[in-house]
Amino acid sequence: MTDFKTLLAGAKLPERTVPICLRGDLTAEFEELEQQLDDALRVPASSLEGDGSAAIAERIEALRAQMQAHTYRFRLRAMPHPAWRAFCAEHPPREDDEGKVDERDRLIGVNTETFYEALVRRSVVDPQLDDAEWQTLLGGALTDRQFTELAETAWALNRREVDIPFSPAASRMTRGSGSE
Template sequence: MTDDQTLADTTPPAAHESPAGGVFGDPTAAPLQPPTVRRQWSIADILAEARVPERYARVCLRADLEADHERILTELRTLIDVEGNIIEAEDASLGEETNTARAHRLNDELEQIKADMAKATWWPRFRGMTSDEFAVFNKEHYPKKDGASLEDYNNQLVAATMHEPQVTPDEVAALRKKLGMKAMSNLIVKATEVNTQGGVDVPKSPSSLQNLTRQ
């Protein structure tokens, strides 16, 4: 079994870089300011309202389709220039498939593969523990010896935080025997994130959705 030391690093990837005014809004815009009149939250209010973070993982169970997806994308890149126009071969023989026809055929194949991958995508939901619960969990399951494998710890973590569906550590171990490293890493990262990241901040909506409130 592959050691899980590399999966312990849950540093999130670099933020998506989108041009100003793109679908994710203008990154140079000033942050939202707090309201002029702030609600005074009592501890009782907070205890009644607060929720632990929850997140979904995205796992395509048909990872074999990714090979066909990449093959078609690679072939399409040879048919299209930097401006997105199809490059027609000047010396194409009579009756030979044109680059335009070939590009459309490949695009149809790509759309079918994407549809098949979507049908085979699993969206397990993870729910974090409270800070006290997570401290107790780590004390019980985290390896005491430096450099020890994190495989059992990660199995326990995924089982403890996967909420829909609920799984046991043995079932997580069974998933390891079937899923690839990328899929398992995704499950472990999401299980870690709901306990170490996230919170109750209101997420920023894409600018395309924000515009609906102005219409």
């Protein structure tokens, strides 16, 4: 087993990637083609040409490839503990005129109106974006769900435990190979 000093010298903060398709408009076309395929497969083929499902399936795969070509895997990295604490302090919970803390802010201890966008911007290490690009991305290129996925990943990197991932597929493939 490696000694602690060696492990500490090689320590790195956790990172994760989040795939984001920047051509969400293609989703409707994909769903429409899936419905057409489902309909075609329900109707018995009445000619030698078949039910047309093969052509629809090819269009679906071509569209999937197009969507993948417009998908970027955002890489996010956790902050070191002191940086995280300072970052949270930059976004203190809001208080009303009587000093009562906003209920949403009280639950997690930060100003939820300012925190998440700043967290995403601080956590994303790839791509490296300038302010104008961030404005374009956050101002209209992402859906609320895509933004939430980035924000939840950034939160998880900093606040949840780091565990050793398990891959069922890799485990099945290496089970009988003598690997340990």
